[in-house]
Amino acid sequence: MDEHVKERIRKQYGNLTASQKIISKFVIEKPNLIAIHTAKKIADLTNMSEATVIRFCYALGYTGYTQLQDEIKKALLIADPRKGPIQKYRDSEEIRTKDNYAQQVMETDIAYLQQGLQQLDYGLLDQAARQIISANRIVVVGFRWCHIPAKWLFSTLNAIKGNTHLYTGAVDNADYFLTERDQEWLVIALSFPRHPAETVALVQSAKALGAKVLAITEGELSPISQMADLLLKVTTPQPAATSGMPVLFSLLNVLIKGVMVYDAKNVQKRLQHYDEISSQLYSFIGDEDEFTI
Template sequence: MELKEVIHTYYHQLSKGQQKVANYLLEKPREFAIKSAQEIGTDAGVSETTVIRFCYAIKLSGFSELQKRIREQLLFQESSLGNYYSSKLEIAEEPNFFTQVMEKDREQIKELISLINEEKMNQMVDQLVKADGIYIAGMGISFSAANWLAFTLGLVKDNVKLVRSDTDDILFTLSRMDSQSVLIAISFHRYLKETIKIAKLAKRQGATVVGITDTPHSPISEFSDILFPIFPYKKSTIDMATGLFSFLNAVVAGVTVTNSNGFEKQKEQYEELFRNYFFIEGGEVK
């Protein structure tokens, strides 16, 4: 049972002082996660003893257990999985569940469209078209997007590389970056350190760093020359995937039409490769 439900269960059995503590907890749970019982008492206008007795009244062993419960629940609520689960529970009992999930995706893309800055998009595309080397970094939940972007962008532009911390020599890869390179760093909530470090070192090498992230104040912003905070409002990182892939598709489309000559060259090479090596004719692999 969540703390909110526990408090509602015992609320009318609490003294007036304990109800003040309960109200303060419901209003500002973060304060309880970081402050002492004495500080909470001062903020709520009651004694430290009243705070302790409140814990006993809702059947907890003391203030330490209350803090532990609050921290665990805040962590769950702020996790991608927690937000994802909560958002789906809200519509689980309603009709047309799957339609509603997809409708939420459409709403998210519409919201993202309203945030698009065409000037910044064109600036990024120009940098990508001019670049001698393009590097894509994204770890954890961002890896699938980084992998897709590296593959798809590589179909329309040469010298595109996915940076992988599990198989690549990162220092060797970074040593090849210079002022003619662009790093696209995809980094969302939980902000894995590897992506941040790669962006920091790429910037030292003189590369242009494009940050694709959730909020303007995320860690990647410090090292980004061009920043796209495409999800400034709190959402599950899992639910961001639809909007993120739509955004990345727009990036690839922009490079394709801007780099039309280069695209035609890449297209010819790609088709020649498949024609000579991968198509099956007469039952034989050519």
């Protein structure tokens, strides 16, 4: 599936009609059918009218269905014909037992990590790292099972950059985050199905007040992705709450390393100061550095 088509859908999704949203989901999930069928056939498959399919193409900025179809065809032609790591793993997956569950779990994690590596958009990651570096202030938000990775990201960014805040919901004063803001501030939102309404509401309010939004979520149709300036997609085993942590933490780790690489001098100064303060406040055993670049 062409990422350019997905990006168009993401940016326009909030402006689409209910019928057009159904078609957009079909396009993302079944691009191979778009490549071989006419607009009329796609209308039949989605229980829509042909005119609705054409209007959907117009809404994305295409001159018509043919242009959308041609773009998807090109993407499918240049796509790697080999099976991805996830599908290869599924093809060979055995029934999980008490004897092999540890191997099964780790092989699943490895397959998803390899798939993530294949699909990694390095340009987008660079943009995300630079956006973090340039932000005067950062607010991290993640609820339910996303709270733990959100808290780790908040703590690590505070160590290497500073001026990062974790929004934890009702115990925090949302007005503080939305009014005490600098010109260059960034909201990093982590959200996966089922999406907490409070995450969506905070992102929506922050966006309306001029914040940049970095969304870390499952895809273009996520409710927070439509408000995002940058979208980092994460494909995890299901259910994500119990099986998705290794993949999500891997991406967050890559993001942190990007900040440390692109802002190495400032990060080094920050970490030296961090170590000095930590040495005064806490007792440690051993000499291992907490952070390295």
